[in-house]
Amino acid sequence: MIRVAREIIGYTMTFFGQTQVEKKIVSLSHLKEEVRKIIGSSRAIVQQGLDLVTHNGAIVDLRPLVQKNGQGEWQVTAIPVRVGVRGAHITSTRTGSQVYDFTYFFEMMLGYSKGRSQELQARIKELLGRIVARLEEEFGPFGELGIDLALDKEGKLWFIEANAKPGKDTVALGCGEETFIESFFAPLEYAKLLAGFKTAPLTDGTSLSSPAQLARAGKGDTFSAASVPHHQEAGKTVMAVETIPVVLK
Numbered sequence: 001m002i003r004v005a006r007e008i009i010g011y012t013m014t015f016f017g018q019t020q021v022e023k024k025i026v027s028l029s030h031l032k033e034e035v036r037k038i039i040g041s042s043r044a045i046v047q048q049g050l051d052l053v054t055h056n057g058a059i060v061d062l063r064p065l066v067q068k069n070g071q072g073e074w075q076v077t078a079i080p081v082r083v084g085v086r087g088a089h090i091t092s093t094r095t096g097s098q099v100y101d102f103t104y105f106f107e108m109m110l111g112y113s114k115g116r117s118q119e120l121q122a123r124i125k126e127l128l129g130r131i132v133a134r135l136e137e138e139f140g141p142f143g144e145l146g147i148d149l150a151l152d153k154e155g156k157l158w159f160i161e162a163n164a165k166p167g168k169d170t171v172a173l174g175c176g177e178e179t180f181i182e183s184f185f186a187p188l189e190y191a192k193l194l195a196g197f198k199t200a201p202l203t204d205g206t207s208l209s210s211p212a213q214l215a216r217a218g219k220g221d222t223f224s225a226a227s228v229p230h231h232q233e234a235g236k237t238v239m240a241v242e243t244i245p246v247v248l249k
Helices: 028-039 102-109 114-139 169-174 176-195 211-215
Strands: 002-006 011-016 020-025 058-062 065-068 074-078 081-083 098-100 144-151 157-163
Touching: 002 028, 011 028, 020 028, 065 176, 074 114, 074 169, 074 176, 081 102, 081 169, 098 102, 098 169, 102 114, 114 144, 114 157, 169 176
Parallel strands: none
Antiparallel strands: 002 011, 011 020, 058 081, 058 144, 065 074, 065 144, 081 098, 144 157
16 A cells, blocks of 8 residues: 655655655656556556544554354454554554454543444444445455445545455454454354255344344344445446445456
């Protein structure tokens, strides 16, 4: 990931090699040359810069893990919160970020009231429902997804990307042993369903049929992707944010 910021004179380009690298760029043509040195002939997605929520000067983002259970329904298994290293523009655990449980971080570290924390979690789950519905409409069924979301300082949620083979490191680091174990059981339950086994489910998620029910859900509750609203326009545009479309290439 490359971060570009306009300065009074020129631009600042920040990216990770072995460590974080910051370069001062004098012109747009020079910026294009520097970016091409990094990405070569590969294609890239350009996303607008975001003024994200921070903690002690470090940016914060969210890495929800959504998985299908033994009934073939999506469930939100965990919503880990990642806090980057101060001054870094990404929050990967490979760069030293810290990971926290959602409720603990927002209520204990940021000082959100319980009601405000629950309202944010409900909005996140409703957005996740729209994202997975649209992704499956475009690309076919998935069993699990690691979805990167961001929260800006105005309280808006942003979709960054979805990972079809999500690592469980953020769940292990921030969400406790019980949730970490559940993150491996859910795909096994879904695999049993696909294989035609009729054995009892390993967990007891509760199916939800509407965004209103989804908003009242707690950890481990499930939603049906078919029951939530999603973007209907042609092409490959995903309503990835509450208001901003993102094009998947």
